Amino acid sequence: MEPRITLVTLGVADLVRARAFYETGLGWPVSSASVAGEVVFLRLEGVVLALYDAGKLAKDLGRKLDGGTARFTLAHNARSRDEVDRIFRRAEGAGARTLQPPQATSWGGYSGHFADPEGHVWEIAWNPHFPFAADGSVVIPE
Amino acid sequence: MEPRITLVTLGVADLVRARAFYETGLGWPVSSASVAGEVVFLRLEGVVLALYDAGKLAKDLGRKLDGGTARFTLAHNARSRDEVDRIFRRAEGAGARTLQPPQATSWGGYSGHFADPEGHVWEIAWNPHFPFAADGSVVIPE
Numbered sequence: 234m235e236p237r238i239t240l241v242t243l244g245v246a247d248l249v250r251a252r253a254f255y256e257t258g259l260g261w262p263v264s265s266a267s268v269a270g271e272v273v274f275l276r277l278e279g280v281v282l283a284l285y286d287a288g289k290l291a292k293d294l295g296r297k298l299d300g301g302t303a304r305f306t307l308a309h310n311a312r313s314r315d316e317v318d319r320i321f322r323r324a325e326g327a328g329a330r331t332l333q334p335p336q337a338t339s340w341g342g343y344s345g346h347f348a349d350p351e352g353h354v355w356e357i358a359w360n361p362h363f364p365f366a367a368d369g370s371v372v373i374p375e
Numbered sequence: 376m377e378p379r380i381t382l383v384t385l386g387v388a389d390l391v392r393a394r395a396f397y398e399t400g401l402g403w404p405v406s407s408a409s410v411a412g413e414v415v416f417l418r419l420e421g422v423v424l425a426l427y428d429a430g431k432l433a434k435d436l437g438r439k440l441d442g443g444t445a446r447f448t449l450a451h452n453a454r455s456r457d458e459v460d461r462i463f464r465r466a467e468g469a470g471a472r473t474l475q476p477p478q479a480t481s482w483g484g485y486s487g488h489f490a491d492p493e494g495h496v497w498e499i500a501w502n503p504h505f506p507f508a509a510d511g512s513v514v515i516p517e
Contacts, residue, residue, distance in 0.1 A: 304442070307382070374408045
């Protein structure tokens with residue numbers, strides 16, 4: 234089995250608001266394959282981020298979904314402390330709620346956490362131990 | 376802001392069990408940067424999958440985390456219906472719990488969902504509308 238995540242899907246209650254946050258707020262490109270009222274596909278580097286109606290997701294999975302803070306986070310690594318701060322300001326301006334403002338971390342980096350308008354949590358981090366590859370992903374030791 | 380997810384972090388109650396599922400069960404490579412009892416970094420294509428102690432994650436976020444089924448899923452696209460079936464059998468053998476066996480979908484593909492030993496949900500899908508790029512990610516329309 235190839236070691237790969239193809240899509241990350243976030244269940245959302247308000248698809249219009251969620252799309253506005255990622256498309257207009259963060260400036261990320263939306264695919265024309267998106268389906269109004271159902272799913273928005275964001276074309277990230279090497280992975281697709283899908284915003285999907287939470288009711289339809291619950292139906293697909295045949296179960297009730299939790300509405301609070303999940304046991305998962307998404308991280309976006311920036312190239313400098315300054316970039317972390319800039320991204321935070323941009324996200325806050327777009328409606329993100331800060332959980333922890335950017336600060337020095339115990340592991341020698343700099344990071345903060347925010348929740349998107351649906352409560353999904355992002356960490357924005359500068360990590361001097363994980364350098365960037367040419368394609369923008371990070372390089373971690375084998 | 377670059378359109379990128381650098382890491383996907385899953386909070387887990389049993390790090391040893393979770394590592395065994397992904398490393399031995401699915402055969403995915405673990406980074407030597409992993410920290411025993413705290414975090415396991417899996418080196419996927421273009422993104423890092425981190426398994427992280429759920430108690431530490433809750434502390435980082437300053438909040439209680441939900442323990443049930445979250446409003447998010449991860450998807451792994453396979454190259455054929457047969458590969459979907461093979462991956463499902465492998466995951467089941469490694470301790471995954473099937474939520475929905477692979478079957479034809481309304482959108483013309485073939486997919487199923489399972490939960491990993493911690494309850495995190497994966498969709499394994501064959502999608503004829505999303506062809507593969509050379510690097511193994513999928514190509515979706517602009």
